[in-house]
Amino acid sequence: MLNKRKWQMRGYLFLLPSLTGTGWFVLLPFLDVVRRSFLQAVGNGFVGVENYRVVLTNGAFRLAVGNTVRFMLACLPLLMLLSLFLAVLVRKAAKIQRWVKTGFLLPMAIPAASVAVFFKLAFDEKGWLGQLAGLFGFEGQDWLASDSAFWILVACYIWKNLGYDMILWLAGLGTIPQEQYEAARVQGAGEWACFWYITLPQLKETIFVTGLLSFVNAFRVFREAYLLAGDYPHESIYMLQHLFNNWFVNLDIQKMTAAAVMLIAFSGIILVLFDKNNEEDKE
Amino acid sequence: MRRRKYAGRLIGGILPVLFAIMVFPLLMLLANSLMGRQEMLETYGAVLADSGESIRMRVFPAYPTLRAYVRLLLDTPEYFTAFWNSMLQTVGVLTGQLLTAVPAAWAFARFRFPGRRALWLLYVLLMILPFQVTMVSGYLVLSAIGLMDTRAAVILPGIFSTLPVFILRKTFAGIPREILEAAQIDGAGDLRIFLGIGIPLGMPGIFSVLILGFLEYWNAIEQPMTYLKTQSMWPLSLYLPQMINTETEAAFAASIVTLLPAVLLFFGGQDNLEQGITASAASVHALREDKT
Secondary structure (H helix, E strand, C coil): CCCCCCCCCCHHHHHHHHHHHHHHHHHHHHHHHHHHCCECCCCCCECCCHHHHHHHHCHHHHHHHHHHHHHHHHHHHHHHHHHHHHHHHHHHCCCCHHHHHHHHHHHHHCCHHHHHHHHHHHHCCCCHHHHHHHHCCCCCCCHHHCCHHHHHHHHHHHHHHHHHHHHHHHHHHHCCCHHHHHHHHHCCCCHHHHHHHHHHHHCHHHHHHHHHHHHHHHHHHHHHHHHHHCCCCCHHHCCHHHHHHHHHHCCCHHHHHHHHHHHHHHHHHHHHHHHHHHHHHHC | CHHHHHHHHHHHHHHHHHHHHHHHHHHHHHHHCCCCHHHHHHHHHHHHCCCCCCCCCCCCCCCCCCHHHHHHHHHCHHHHHHHHHHHHHHHHHHHHHHHHHHHHHHHHHHCCCCCHHHHHHHHHHHHHCCHHHHHHHHHHHHHHCCCCCCHHHHHHHHHCCCHHHHHHHHHHHCCCHHHHHHHHHCCCCHHHHHHHHHHHHCHHHHHHHHHHHHHHHHCCCHHHHHHCCCHHHCCHHHHHHHHHHHCHHHHHHHHHHHHHHHHHHHHHCHHHHHHHHHHHHHHHHHHHHCCC
16 A cells, blocks of 8 residues: 555545534434433432343333344344345346346335235235135134234335345355356256355355344334334234334333443444454454 | 256246235235225225225226326325425435535545544444434434424434445445546545546446435335424325325325335336445445455
């Protein structure tokens, strides 16, 4: 590098507008959040970790964390495997590739509100799903008020994110040199062997990134959940997002601040571990 | 060779089926938006209007008509208020994002300054945090400066989303060094290089940011739900689900008009969208590239 020692302070000038806004709307208020998480709701007395204790022993919080974790464990592997499988298929289908991509990305462009009426028709007690179940001899029910709500939400999430993840995999797959496959084929390797010994090892980093972004997007499923079932949905899909929302409506600032601090700390730890992992890979 | 044939069949069989599942809701909404009042009551009355025994599955209306659209255009001024609220909110956020994120991405891509890596990590952390975590800090600052329940309450925090910075940094980092050095030798200053070379060559990235941002903020539910109480300021994403219950006949047409701007933009800019998604992933990779 030309001037490795000389810092380029002018960089700050370009960063300034963004940094000011981020500082003003996110960082400074966050310091206030940390401060408040140790204070009483009324009178601003210092209460130590009392707010944290209240949150951690709160039944709704435990339910919401449990559901959120359960949702992630169910939908992340499902989405990632399905989208990887599709990406591999799509790469082979050169002729219709563009069409397929369009079809799979389309749900990303459809606002959650627009599909609300579709959900209603599909999952109502007298809706299509109920009738379909009727054909197989099951009773129709209000699906969103039962344990099925969880799987309906998983399906929504996969429908919405399949194309996004597929594009991530395609980008990762595109970086693997084609010669490696040709060489392996000459030596008699089949499709499966090629995938297992050539594709998968080189996708390691893509797996991490796709996982992280799918995790981020999973929080957005609240939109669908909220439109499907409102503030207080069936308890199988009562997630952290619902809880925060309801705390907010009740202006339960103390609980919100303590929970927010814990979640940010958790995200920070995940990010640092992820970064470490990447570093080790490199060395 | 038999294997190859097998794979071919698999692709030929699975992809179209999945494709159909993916686009089905859109086609169904589109076809049903052409349904008349009477037919809609007969078909979906059981669910949407509490009349009749059970609903039917109808792919295409028996008597297609544009009545629902006419009704939407003439009889529902609230819908249009909500439409313009959505537009204002989306355009406001995107304009602000461009003004702040484009220079910030340029800074990360082109300059080495102390604290750069720490700031980058901070920006990545901000990107992965869900809205619910920052909503309380957002609320504290918005109510402190008296902006709760105003349009600015939705727009201002949205401007400082960090995702656009990542997408743009990737584009800017791809500009060949030689071009920039040549401009420097010709005596161009930082600002001129940024405006004259960076922005024109960064246009694909800017389009990606605009498309991804439009899809995100046109569909925003959490922010307006939290920060807006006055219903007349609600965007479509909040107003539409409510409208289904009161204006049932126009429900499908309203859904179609709502998704139209987003879907048209998507068809026009699918390539930019794909690049934007790939660039989001690259930002996380960049965590390690940046070490040097």
